[in-house]
Ligand SMILES: Nc1ncnc2c1ncn2[C@@H]1O[C@H](COP(=O)(O)OP(=O)(O)OP(=O)(O)O)[C@@H](O)[C@H]1O
Ligand SMILES: Nc1ncnc2c1ncn2[C@@H]1O[C@H](COP(=O)(O)OP(=O)(O)OP(=O)(O)O)[C@@H](O)[C@H]1O
């Protein structure tokens with residue numbers, strides 16, 4: 001489902017060159033639920049952004065669902081991303097001018113065959129799942145940290161994507177809510193066959209997945 | 223050191239009234255290191271913002287270091303905050319146009335008797351403590367999530383404040399780096415007598431403090 005071959009990612013600032021990903025070769029099968037762990041700064045978010053086609057590698061290729069996406073043009077890439085991927089960002093990236101409900105509906109805004117009322121209904125169901133029905137009309141700056149995280153989660157699952165990329169989805173949640181979130185992901189994986197890649201610093205959460213991939217200094221170490 | 227009496231905080235949106243803090247009476251002694259735990263959305267950040275004089279309660283009074291701060295004017299409040307408090311925000315609030323080093327130096331910019339070179343030296347020491355010496359010239363948007371969190375931590379400790387308010391300071395850190403951060407806080411508490419209030423979702427971290435205060439739905443429950 002996700003195949004990374006010889007992926008390199010180098011960042012350059014005026015003074016420092018950082019090899020964020022170094023010859024990464026990684027395969028994730030359709031329907032797998034894997035966790036990615038490693039020290040702060042070792043390349044996990046960079047890896048997820050490249051898998052999610054939000055950033056391009058300095059070298060190497062990616063294929064998603066058997067398609068050589070590294071060669072796609074912007075429009076084709078955006079289309080593919082919208083149909084196939086759900087992304088939970090480490091810093092949420094909610095739209096401050098939109099209400100919680102509108103934020104969650106966003107992925108379905110561009111999808112053919114989904115009416116306004118269908119979109120609203122699915123957004124409300126997604127918010128119900130993360131316990132935020134009472135916050136639909138709030139704006140992101142009126143929410144707690146963990147509530148923002150949960151809106152990001154609801155937005156990532158609403159489109160029933162085939163692949164979910166979750167960057168530390170429980171970092172700002174208490175253990176009870178964290179369990180509910182991991183269970184949402186486990187269910188999507190079990191009942192819908194959703195392929196899930198979850199970055200986490202939480203060993204307990206990682207142990208609930210099928211495979212843990214460990215990174216250190218831009219390279220896979222296990 | 224920190225005394226909250228009958229604190230109330232009510233938020234109102236167009237449709238919903240939220241009693242974020244409900245008759246909170248809380249005392250924290252000089253030199254204490256307490257943890258605050260509770261479900262996502264139960265009022266922890268609101269509590270810390272009020273303790274840190276960043277937000278005013280709807281009702282009730284606060285006294286910090288024996289002074290009735292709720293009655294201070296803006297200028298006096300800002301002065302008191304800058305001298306006595308160090309704040310680690312749940313969403314970091316780094317300044318995007320400033321380098322990491324300049325971000326960390328900020329609290330000392332307004333302090334009399336601290337030269338530019340003294341400020342630079344102390345900022346580098348603080349960054350050294352959180353393992354970010356190699357990122358001094360980076361800008362916040364060139365950092366990983368956990369690196370941003372660590373810059374926020376360095377900025378909070380550089381001024382040797384008497385009180386540190388830490389809102390989930392290890393949420394985006396791996397266990398090794400998280401341990402280093404809690405050890406920095408434990409040392410400040412033990413050797414400098416710094417009063418520390420730390421919100422955390424991590425039971426393991428909370429157990430390293432002297433007292434755990436639990437909140438639920440805006441009220442203290444233990
Ligand atoms: N500006 C605001 N306007 C309206 N409601 C608000 C505002 N800020 C916070 N709230 C609400 O007040 C409640 C408490 O928020 P707070 O940020 O203190 O929670 P928290 O305990 O820190 O949660 P978390 O663990 O998720 O960070 C939440 O239900 C939130 O939706
Ligand atoms: N735009 C950028 N410019 C320069 N360096 C960058 C940029 N983005 C990331 N980096 C660097 O690349 C490295 C990897 O960053 P990444 O965000 O992938 O780490 P991470 O494993 O997700 O860390 P964390 O657990 O703290 O979130 C870091 O050392 C970071 O400083």
Ligand SMILES: [Mg+2]
Nearest residue numbers: 045090366367
């Ligand atoms: Mg990251």
Ligand SMILES: [Mg+2]
Nearest residue numbers: 144145267312
């Ligand atoms: Mg909070």
